[in-house]
Amino acid sequence: MNAKNHDKRLHERQFVRTFFTSPTAVEGEEDSAKMIRSASGLRGMQAPDVWVPDNEDATAPSMRDEGAANIVEVVSENGDEFPGEIHPRVVWHRDSPETRHQGLKRMLSIADPEKGAVENLDGFVIPEVGGIDDWKKADEFITIVEHEHGLEEGSLAMSVIVESGAAELAMGDLREEMGKPTNNLERLFMLVDGEVDYTKDMRAITPTGNLPAWPELRHNTSRGASAAGLISVDGPYDDIRDVEGYRERMTANQAKGMLGIWSLTPGQVVEANRSGLPPESGRWLLDDGSQQVALESDGDTEVYTGDRLSLSEDGDGYTLTVGSDERNLDEDELSEELLDMVEYVPSMDDIVDSMEQFEEARDAGTGAIAMERAATIEIDDISVDVSNDRMWDEATYQASMTPVSLFQDVYEHRPDQHDELEELYSPNVVERATNVGN
Amino acid sequence: MNAKNHDKRLHERQFVRTFFTSPTAVEGEEDSAKMIRSASGLRGMQAPDVWVPDNEDATAPSMRDEGAANIVEVVSENGDEFPGEIHPRVVWHRDSPETRHQGLKRMLSIADPEKGAVENLDGFVIPEVGGIDDWKKADEFITIVEHEHGLEEGSLAMSVIVESGAAELAMGDLREEMGKPTNNLERLFMLVDGEVDYTKDMRAITPTGNLPAWPELRHNTSRGASAAGLISVDGPYDDIRDVEGYRERMTANQAKGMLGIWSLTPGQVVEANRSGLPPESGRWLLDDGSQQVALESDGDTEVYTGDRLSLSEDGDGYTLTVGSDERNLDEDELSEELLDMVEYVPSMDDIVDSMEQFEEARDAGTGAIAMERAATIEIDDISVDVSNDRMWDEATYQASMTPVSLFQDVYEHRPDQHDELEELYSPNVVERATNVGN
């Protein structure tokens, strides 16, 4: 029955924060499986939700047979203990029957039950797909692998790398195609953007050679995932040193509903495992007319430390200067003015708190309640109290649920992260966040 | 024959500026219909183009049977006099057959001719639709309502709230589906974005809990409306105090071809009824390098009052300073430079004037004419004359027609707004605007 409702996600994980790739065979090392052996030992925040032994681009073509054997060896040894899901990437190309046949043979080999890896395998990642008929070819091959090896039909998930205009368009057809009796596309799990090859396929040029941001592609991937009950994941962020840039990209992705991202290093995995979860403490932001700056908490007071705003008091009232714009205001006007400039970023505790309050009111028969948010803001040693009410109704409550659902999915499926989550949020907040909304 | 041309809009109104929702039954009031009774009395600029007695989210689930009865009572009493169209919203959900059945029963009840409301009803609003097959289910139910009650097939319009990725995709299929003999989807009227539930469906997260701007959704809704001859309407703007923000959102929407917007209060209705119409007087904008500022008209002179630009004259010529960038210019260069910085926002009078000039030239056999726009700009007490020509051809003329067509549609269908429009524009401008282009 589930299969009839593509808005529901069909797989065990409802969310994937991190998609971590490792080369399956490295030339010139004593142990060519070194990288995946090491990756298979990751635990806690360093371990991704989805680990991808990458037998495509990250592994040299000449090393891919050895890479396939390495996957089998490492996954059968260590896969049982690995805390995330395991989805190897095999070769595929919409324009090359040879490559597709290679992909079939590698999947047959990796999933062979006699070799012992398949029980720890969750699915395969198929790169370079084209239109929907090309997706069906990959699905058919996985069906053949399942039959050949006596596995249940649909038990191996299929995820794709969206790295062509044709694949971007295909995401609009999934919902219609997934129910058809001639395929097992219900096995689809993740839609993963691959911006480097997409840029090549779209023939885009930038002066510096940097990748375009492709906002429409990311929207369409997120929408395709939403319409077909799948999970959307953004592509790699190459500049590994640039942690701030990686965080900004994830914040932008989250506003599109794309909650997962590729990670190239365990350091990026830590960042990405944390990024979608609400912060441990709330903070106030102030828009100074040119940018949003964070206020510094000093006890109950939020202190502005920038130099674009200044505030002074005289007998009659206040003078607030923003850049070169000076305004004379009385106390109420000043409070109102500042209220328009500030915003609050709620903590996990705050979110759970608001949800609990709403649940209580709803159970008592009230459909909407006002949530107050107040602060004392200090500018140039002058304190101003601001306060606003936000109406919460069922829709607000439901929309607030997304980061909490993400947390609950993580908490359920990643016991190896329990300690770190409790250290981050406190055991009490973790417990309440686990229970709210259920 | 009209049905063969989906680029033509099939309903009486070609434009909808305002979509105003009211709760149909409020608990704890002596008269539970108080809100819709009051809304039904709105007239003039406070009255929306489309009024939506909302028997879904705005009405508590336990009050919805009473709400349906209230709709019947108020619409049969006051609907005849109401100046806009009336489209109640009933319950619906792509994932719930129970809710859909509820929706059918409520529509059957509200549209029962014996109860007297249906003659004042223009259609129904269906929320939470999914893929195109789900839209067809709603259409089929309305067909059944029409047959059951002896109404002409297609006489009740259907509008939908687009609040899922699946519904966003469905808008791409409308044009193909609307002609089929097995449905009456030609009854479709408005495509209305619902960003709160859409955000939930897309699983988007923002740090502050604010809604993402969803530019791609709004584009796709406007495009879907364009391709299928429908009308696109943006969702609610929650921060009712923030009039400036509401206006900015409407300006952004209009640049996407989305000329309608949800209104939550009569105050928002007034703003939104005015927003798409050209202003009563034109004005000059100057881009100072960091933002566009309005010049202040002082007789025939447009005065710059900001502090980013300064201008001085010496024996040889002029020194224009923009921020920290200083340029020495002769009189012609100065005029040229300022011309690049300014733009004119034409008034209704200006637009009609240009269109009349073009029509006259065209009737005389000229395909393109130059429209001159000149001004004297004053910076630091120095006056500079600027002037430019813009070529008008048939395409410019046609594109200028959109705000005038909007005005004409309003003028034809909203006699209750004639006084306010004549007061705003003067009777002479109103008369010319009514006649131009016909």
Added chain:
Amino acid sequence: MNAKNHDKRLHERQFVRTFFTSPTAVEGEEDSAKMIRSASGLRGMQAPDVWVPDNEDATAPSMRDEGAANIVEVVSENGDEFPGEIHPRVVWHRDSPETRHQGLKRMLSIADPEKGAVENLDGFVIPEVGGIDDWKKADEFITIVEHEHGLEEGSLAMSVIVESGAAELAMGDLREEMGKPTNNLERLFMLVDGEVDYTKDMRAITPTGNLPAWPELRHNTSRGASAAGLISVDGPYDDIRDVEGYRERMTANQAKGMLGIWSLTPGQVVEANRSGLPPESGRWLLDDGSQQVALESDGDTEVYTGDRLSLSEDGDGYTLTVGSDERNLDEDELSEELLDMVEYVPSMDDIVDSMEQFEEARDAGTGAIAMERAATIEIDDISVDVSNDRMWDEATYQASMTPVSLFQDVYEHRPDQHDELEELYSPNVVERATNVGN
């Protein structure tokens, strides 16, 4: 077999930089064909990749029969020598059977082999198309023209102007439709945006009457071209004086994969023929926090000449001031900080150089190499060395290939531009750019 692979472009030209329109008949001139006669004489950088004698909007309706005759006359006389392709635009409209019939008759007449123009004609441009079925009608008419005149089926290319929401949606269907036995849509060549009429069709309004930027339309056109093996071209840029604005638009388009643009004058043709090609010399950009500014090369040093940054040295280290933000840094930190602020725009020579280096490494069995980019940056007379490594793998190499492929396509098909290209880049760079990657 090619027809089975829509990712491959089927026409001779893989790239079109410039789409130049000329009125086919001008009233009141002694020679009504004056404009196209003059355009047919363009050579070198002034000559477009595609020349469009425009028998639609640029020619008055009353002059179009004469315009069709002029096309025949000028193309049969001068077409042989013309260095670009020739694709006349004829009338068409999705809503008007009369206009479509007119389009058929004009194509029949222009392509009549007895008149001698058809051997120099590469195809036709069809404006105002609607949904995919409307595209098929145009395709069918061209098939009839081919049969009527004994031309090979598919020998005349078809390009469309995308200027309606319906046509925008149709671009998503091309890939599926192009293979069908009932049409010859494989003849499709260019997808050209027409923003003026699109704005009208979408009913968009802007305060100043300027055109919206329509980023989603341009993305969807580029994607449609990518998925169906076609070429995407942006619409006209009306403000002919504004060279800077035209360049910015092209840079933005290129980042979307839209490498062609409409040109209204030979001056715009020169700009657009140059824009997608890498520059003759590289340059460093520095992001000063408010904008990117170009550094000035002085020998081996790149000098910052703006006033937002200042740098001073004291006994302990350095003080870098950016706007009002002051940072004390040691030498390494300073170098790191500046490295984050600068970016390099590589020249054609640089790109070819990197590609050659990568090819050499690859041939020696190395899959990825570090490319170093170093500079000495001077701020307030203090010099700082910065250097970074970028990893190049096969994907980086492939993505870098796009501007080089564009160059190679130009070099192969436009011998009339060889002199100018060799003067621009030097014969040595031209030769290496011609050979790299093959």
